[in-house]
Amino acid sequence: MENEVLIFGHKNPDTDSICSSMVHEILDRKNGWKTKAVRLGNINKETQYVLNYLGIEAPELIERVEEGQSVLLVDHNEFKQSVEGIEKAKIVSVTDHHKIANFETSEPLYYLAKPYGCTATILYEQFKNLGVEIEKTEAVLMASAIISDTLLLKSPTTTQYDRKALEELTPIADINIQQYGLEMLKAGTDLDDFSVEELIQIDAKEFEKNGVKFEIAQVNTVSIEDVLKREAQLKEVIQKTIDEKGLSLYVLAITDILNSNSEIIALGEKTGVIKVAFGKELVDDKAFLEGVVSRKKQLLPEIDQNI
Amino acid sequence: MENEVLIFGHKNPDTDSICSSMVHEILDRKNGWKTKAVRLGNINKETQYVLNYLGIEAPELIERVEEGQSVLLVDHNEFKQSVEGIEKAKIVSVTDHHKIANFETSEPLYYLAKPYGCTATILYEQFKNLGVEIEKTEAVLMASAIISDTLLLKSPTTTQYDRKALEELTPIADINIQQYGLEMLKAGTDLDDFSVEELIQIDAKEFEKNGVKFEIAQVNTVSIEDVLKREAQLKEVIQKTIDEKGLSLYVLAITDILNSNSEIIALGEKTGVIKVAFGKELVDDKAFLEGVVSRKKQLLPEIDQNI
Numbered sequence: 083m084e085n086e087v088l089i090f091g092h093k094n095p096d097t098d099s100i101c102s103s104m105v106h107e108i109l110d111r112k113n114g115w116k117t118k119a120v121r122l123g124n125i126n127k128e129t130q131y132v133l134n135y136l137g138i139e140a141p142e143l144i145e146r147v148e149e150g151q152s153v154l155l156v157d158h159n160e161f162k163q164s165v166e167g168i169e170k171a172k173i174v175s176v177t178d179h180h181k182i183a184n185f186e187t188s189e190p191l192y193y194l195a196k197p198y199g200c201t202a203t204i205l206y207e208q209f210k211n212l213g214v215e216i217e218k219t220e221a222v223l224m225a226s227a228i229i230s231d232t233l234l235l236k237s238p239t240t241t242q243y244d245r246k247a248l249e250e251l252t253p254i255a256d257i258n259i260q261q262y263g264l265e266m267l268k269a270g271t272d273l274d275d276f277s278v279e280e281l282i283q284i285d286a287k288e289f290e291k292n293g294v295k296f297e298i299a300q301v302n303t304v305s306i307e308d309v310l311k312r313e314a315q316l317k318e319v320i321q322k323t324i325d326e327k328g329l330s331l332y333v334l335a336i337t338d339i340l341n342s343n344s345e346i347i348a349l350g351e352k353t354g355v356i357k358v359a360f361g362k363e364l365v366d367d368k369a370f371l372e373g374v375v376s377r378k379k380q381l382l383p384e385i386d387q388n389i
Numbered sequence: 390m391e392n393e394v395l396i397f398g399h400k401n402p403d404t405d406s407i408c409s410s411m412v413h414e415i416l417d418r419k420n421g422w423k424t425k426a427v428r429l430g431n432i433n434k435e436t437q438y439v440l441n442y443l444g445i446e447a448p449e450l451i452e453r454v455e456e457g458q459s460v461l462l463v464d465h466n467e468f469k470q471s472v473e474g475i476e477k478a479k480i481v482s483v484t485d486h487h488k489i490a491n492f493e494t495s496e497p498l499y500y501l502a503k504p505y506g507c508t509a510t511i512l513y514e515q516f517k518n519l520g521v522e523i524e525k526t527e528a529v530l531m532a533s534a535i536i537s538d539t540l541l542l543k544s545p546t547t548t549q550y551d552r553k554a555l556e557e558l559t560p561i562a563d564i565n566i567q568q569y570g571l572e573m574l575k576a577g578t579d580l581d582d583f584s585v586e587e588l589i590q591i592d593a594k595e596f597e598k599n600g601v602k603f604e605i606a607q608v609n610t611v612s613i614e615d616v617l618k619r620e621a622q623l624k625e626v627i628q629k630t631i632d633e634k635g636l637s638l639y640v641l642a643i644t645d646i647l648n649s650n651s652e653i654i655a656l657g658e659k660t661g662v663i664k665v666a667f668g669k670e671l672v673d674d675k676a677f678l679e680g681v682v683s684r685k686k687q688l689l690p691e692i693d694q695n696i
Contacts, residue, residue: 179497181493182492183494184493185492186489186490186491187489187490188488188693189488189504190487190488190504190685191504192503193501194501194502195497195499195500195501197496197497197499198497211518387495
């Protein structure tokens, strides 16, 4: 893998991280530049649905990068969410839609961030700006990422740019967005095979503010009740994670993608933040947050500002 | 000034910071968005040459921003180089060509960085991408910024994109680049009116790495010897700055713009870095660095990696 420029999204990759890495590689190739999409973790069931639909393989898994390795980051910038060794890698570019934190470089770089619902929407605009043709494969990958990150355009993170991109990608992708989208999202909510350890790691992200470390995990479901059948075990594993990583707060959001609400489980010494941030007392370490479906737009900013 | 979106470059503004702020405002206006260029410090003599040439006023000076003020940063991202109050401002966008450090936001934002020689070159590409017409005023402002940051395309920071931008801006600006450029650069080297306190602040930037604070200042000249006539007083003022700001290292680069070399004066407890970074022993707190003219590309990366 030496000398190859690697593209990857965040740890615990979601559909946007995987699809945007692959789309970035396709865009680079069409521009005559050889890069390689890789991934930092297991493919989740939602993303697997997309890959199966297209009949293509997942990017290769990597665990760390060597010093000086050239890398292109998509869908993240915080080193805590990135590959082991990122501090000594050569970050050539970042394409992202998140806030910027715990990120620094020793050299100037390309950094393209827009406050959109999805990284793939930014890549879509890059295709347009560069006048590069969008074909079916990348259209399906980008559409899937947008559907995933915006929960079929229902999340408050959705912008007019995501709507426009999805609309223009639909005929090229040649899919029925509502039908394909719901099936894809539902595929991601099938949690039966997951141990509780695996379940909280499906989409967990670690953050740090002023030396205080916290983690926010999220699982999508069509039945919050169903997930809470394993409440006791979930709390046990969350407490273990807190102890092992030295976290001050762990929030697991169990998000009902059909009704757009979340039940959260919060543990750690800083759980008082939840009351301040959302005006809800934790009962049994849990709170029901009406209308909350977005970690980036709803959970993280409130927790980050109050921790 | 309330409710206005403010655009500014770094403290101790150089020609790129001032011109790019003004160009950003012009681009915004042509896109139907009302913003306002301001500045964080005095106009230097080089920039004054540009403003006089165009017969236009400098942007208004501001000293701080209120909590929640919407701001657009150009030519910098590090909070240490930005306005007082930046931590609580709403950073809507950044357009920059520096490394990223000591920067964070609590919300997603627009961030456009490219590893070019000059911010104005990135803005030039924005005009092209958005299909917005470039007129004489903004052409002169962008050309001046490029000439300043690249020392008439002779600095190692110069990229093919800066060359291309300057080439394409020249006929619109309707100037003789060599003649205008040399006069502009020379105007900036007239240091006679400056006290030593003012001299080291003409273009000083503070950096921080792992809690270690250091500052690198730079003055351009056509005679290093001339500047060194005030060596003793310069060292005195530098030492005072170190004490007041708690710096571990202060480097003043006296750059000969005609021969593309720099003499540096280095003081502070971490001066050992200079030997490691450049292979030169300090003699009398000074070292002659052949071919070194760029803080961003030559001084900062080496010092930053070794401090």
